[in-house]
Amino acid sequence: MQAGDIDQLADSAAENDALNILPWVTMPENGETDGAGLEDTYPMEPDHEACYRALSTRDARFDGRFFTAVRTTRIYCRPICPARAPKRENVTFFTAASAAQEAGYRPCLRCRPESSPDLGVWRGTSNTVSRALTLIGEGALDGEAVDALAERLGVGERQLRRLFRQHLGASPFAVAQTRRILFAKQLIIETTMPMAEVALAAGFNSIRRFNATFQTLFQRPPRELRRSRLADADQPGAEGITLKLPYAPPYDWDAMIDFLGARAIRGIEAVDGRRCYRRSIALDGAQGVIRVEPDDREPALRVSIRFPHVNALAGIVRRVRRVFDLSADPLGIGEYLGRDPLLAPLVAERPGLRVPGAWDGFEVAIRAILGQQITVVAAVNLAAKLVAEYGEPLRPLYGNGLTHIFPTPERIAQAHLPGMPAARAQALSAVAAAALADPNLFSPSQTLEDATAKLRSIRGLGEWTAQYIAMRVLREPDALPAADIGLLRALTHAGESRPGTADVIARAEAWRPWRAYAAQHLWTMDARTSRANTRTNLKDNVDAHPRSASDPVPGSPRDHDRDIASHP
Numbered sequence: 001m002q003a004g005d006i007d008q009l010a011d012s013a014a015e016n017d018a019l020n021i022l023p024w025v026t027m028p029e030n031g032e033t034d035g036a037g038l039e040d041t042y043p044m045e046p047d048h049e050a051c052y053r054a055l056s057t058r059d060a061r062f063d064g065r066f067f068t069a070v071r072t073t074r075i076y077c078r079p080i081c082p083a084r085a086p087k088r089e090n091v092t093f094f095t096a097a098s099a100a101q102e103a104g105y106r107p108c109l110r111c112r113p114e115s116s117p118d119l120g121v122w123r124g125t126s127n128t129v130s131r132a133l134t135l136i137g138e139g140a141l142d143g144e145a146v147d148a149l150a151e152r153l154g155v156g157e158r159q160l161r162r163l164f165r166q167h168l169g170a171s172p173f174a175v176a177q178t179r180r181i182l183f184a185k186q187l188i189i190e191t192t193m194p195m196a197e198v199a200l201a202a203g204f205n206s207i208r209r210f211n212a213t214f215q216t217l218f219q220r221p222p223r224e225l226r227r228s229r230l231a232d233a234d235q236p237g238a239e240g241i242t243l244k245l246p247y248a249p250p251y252d253w254d255a256m257i258d259f260l261g262a263r264a265i266r267g268i269e270a271v272d273g274r275r276c277y278r279r280s281i282a283l284d285g286a287q288g289v290i291r292v293e294p295d296d297r298e299p300a301l302r303v304s305i306r307f308p309h310v311n312a313l314a315g316i317v318r319r320v321r322r323v324f325d326l327s328a329d330p331l332g333i334g335e336y337l338g339r340d341p342l343l344a345p346l347v348a349e350r351p352g353l354r355v356p357g358a359w360d361g362f363e364v365a366i367r368a369i370l371g372q373q374i375t376v377v378a379a380v381n382l383a384a385k386l387v388a389e390y391g392e393p394l395r396p397l398y399g400n401g402l403t404h405i406f407p408t409p410e411r412i413a414q415a416h417l418p419g420m421p422a423a424r425a426q427a428l429s430a431v432a433a434a435a436l437a438d439p440n441l442f443s444p445s446q447t448l449e450d451a452t453a454k455l456r457s458i459r460g461l462g463e464w465t466a467q468y469i470a471m472r473v474l475r476e477p478d479a480l481p482a483a484d485i486g487l488l489r490a491l492t493h494a495g496e497s498r499p500g501t502a503d504v505i506a507r508a509e510a511w512r513p514w515r516a517y518a519a520q521h522l523w524t525m526d527a528r529t530s531r532a533n534t535r536t537n538l539k540d541n542v543d544a545h546p547r548s549a550s551d552p553v554p555g556s557p558r559d560h561d562r563d564i565a566s567h568p
């Protein structure tokens with residue numbers, strides 16, 4: 001973005017690239033700037049003038065892109081705060097709530113920064129920061145120190161602190177603390193959970209510390225922040241809570257629910273009338289269910305969670321956000337991808353398209369193996385058999401059509417499905433053994449390359465599956481299953497022969513660091529074209545469904561360009 005564009009910003013609010021108030025978010029050529037030295041030049045604060053104009057008009061499109069901190073009141077707000085706009089000279093702008101909080105501001109009780117869309121505007125510029133935030137969201141700093149987190153990410157502690165300072169303007173510790181406070185505040189306001197459980201759920205080590213933190217920030221005990229006239233219901237978390245999970249609009253719910261619905265495994269997942277997604281979950285040996293549907297009034301999804309342990313709540317919410325890709329910035333990504341003439345019409349047609357995530361890495365890996373050389377429908381049926389045979393029965397209390405939880409690695413290690421080729425059965429066992437040996441197998445690691453190399457080292461998992469897992473589980477926005485038959489088909493020009501994997505990779509250079517989103521657009525188009533073909537000619541049915549072949553064996557170049565499975 002040029003300096004002149006900033007003047008244009010308030011005047012032409014319809015311009016999508018005006019949303020890019022952070023000049024440093026302009027994408028670098030190679031998509032991975034960490035270590036490239038570029039971050040040294042990144043400014044820490046968003047453009048003051050542009051932000052002030054956005055807040056003056058309460059422009060909802062800027063929600064999640066910055067926070068306004070008011071020096072006179074020591075409060076920080078979302079751009080859409082209904083309170084009277086503060087004077088220009090009294091405000092400081094921050095890109096992250098944690099930065100405002102670390103600078104000594106407290107969250108506004110009216111606009112509730114905890115319900116802003118959590119956009120992650122740094123996503124795509126610093127993958128190390130993105131991965132660190134994922135791990136912090138998993139509770140990495142609730143018990144362990146910053147140096148242990150840095151080590152998992154393969155950077156020095158000082159380097160990690162420097163990256164946080166540059167991209168978020170806050171320390172890793174402040175980010176973790178702010179997340180705890182904001183999640184606690186959401187639970188206080190949106191649920192009737194008792195305060196002791198709120199403290200536990202939000203990751204506070206003691207209720208005394210929780211009370212003291214809120215007393216310092218808000219000059220009152222946490223209980224007094226509860227708006228509901230209902231007193232604490234004295235219900236355990238197991239009875240279920242419902243929370244709103246905001247996103248930055250637009251959101252293509254139809255595309256998301258169609259994707260999940262087509263792959264729903266009987267017994268563990270259900271889609272009710274394109275309106276609601278339900279599934280069974282299991283964490284640390286305990287069972288539960290979640291239910292997700294769009295909110296009627298706000299740009300948010302509503303998640304209802306029934307789970308016996310409140311200290312798992314934050315992790316469950318984080319996973320739901322991952323499945324429904326709630327932190328994506330679709331306008332920013334679309335503006336970038338739309339520069340490619342091939343993608344421009346797809347982005348224009350589906351501006352709110354997200355990359356569906358996955359609940360669990362192990363589950364996706366197993367599904368990918370089951371999907372080799374068969375259609376999506378056949379793979380889903382095979383998975384349902386596996387679930388019925390090896391999944392633990394779900395407590396009837398949770399029922400409503402859901403009967404099992406997905407089989408554990410221990411159970412899969414012994415699985416034998418009749419009629420399954422020996423190679424595939426071995427691949428199932430190999431993934432199960434790897435998951436048992438390395439609990440962080442499906443957690444973010446140092447780079448996309450590291451993560452996929454680790455997955456490829458498992459027998460039966462090739463490059464396609466590794467990239468697919470990186471895309472849906474690790475939420476790597478630049479992951480690309482380049483050998484995918486759907487992508488190859490989408491990139492075939494009329495009258496020409498189908499391109500090879502190398503052609504796809506070369507073509508996709510222009511999409512970095514958002515190749516996963518480009519792939520999702522092409523798949524969505526391809527699925528629709530395929531459905532149309534099915535309707536007109538039943539004989540095309542076989543080709544109409546994404547076909548799959550086994551993943552290439554690592555190091556086997558001859559297999560490298562074979563048509564590989566489409567998304568399981």
Ligand SMILES: [Zn+2]
Nearest residue numbers: 077081108111
């Ligand atoms: Zn406010």
